[in-house]
Amino acid sequence: MSYQDLFFLSEDLTLDLQDFLNYFEDTYIGRLRASGVRANPKFAVELWNMDSRTDHAMLRSNNHVEGKLKTEESSLQLDLAAINAGQEAKIQQKRYADHNKRLINLIKYPHPNIEQQIAATAHNIHL
Numbered sequence: 631m632s633y634q635d636l637f638f639l640s641e642d643l644t645l646d647l648q649d650f651l652n653y654f655e656d657t658y659i660g661r662l663r664a665s666g667v668r669a670n671p672k673f674a675v676e677l678w679n680m681d682s683r684t685d686h687a688m689l690r691s692n693n694h695v696e697g698k699l700k701t702e703e704s705s706l707q708l709d710l711a712a713i714n715a716g717q718e719a720k721i722q723q724k725r726y727a728d729h730n731k732r733l734i735n736l737i738k739y740p741h742p743n744i745e746q747q748i749a750a751t752a753h754n755i756h757l
Contacts, residue, residue, distance in 0.1 A: 684733050729754065
């Protein structure tokens with residue numbers, strides 16, 4: 631699934647969804663100039679893109695859990711200190727491990743149809 635795929639669907643979008651697409655393009659992708667080169671977005675792709683972090687099973691966060699991030703980081707540091715002291719590592723809960731596997735599979739093996747990819751991705755997002 632790419633932004634270009636979503637852009638081609640934009641002709642069929644309602645005004646609200648078109649407004650969102652415009653916002654997303656200006657903020658995260660950069661508006662396409664007449665020269666064919668994109669303007670710099672408000673936020674660099676490296677700042678917000680979670681594909682590589684998900685693909686490598688690294689920690690990632692969403693806006694609704696930013697407050698929890700510091701707690702998670704502290705817990706992780708304590709766990710690492712315990713492992714370095716010779717204690718056994720904690721096993722990740724099965725539901726979180728399964729959730730991570732599903733997200734990794736969606737990135738590595740995307741659906742051929744963008745609508746299916748969006749639906750599958752949405753199914754794995756819990757707000």
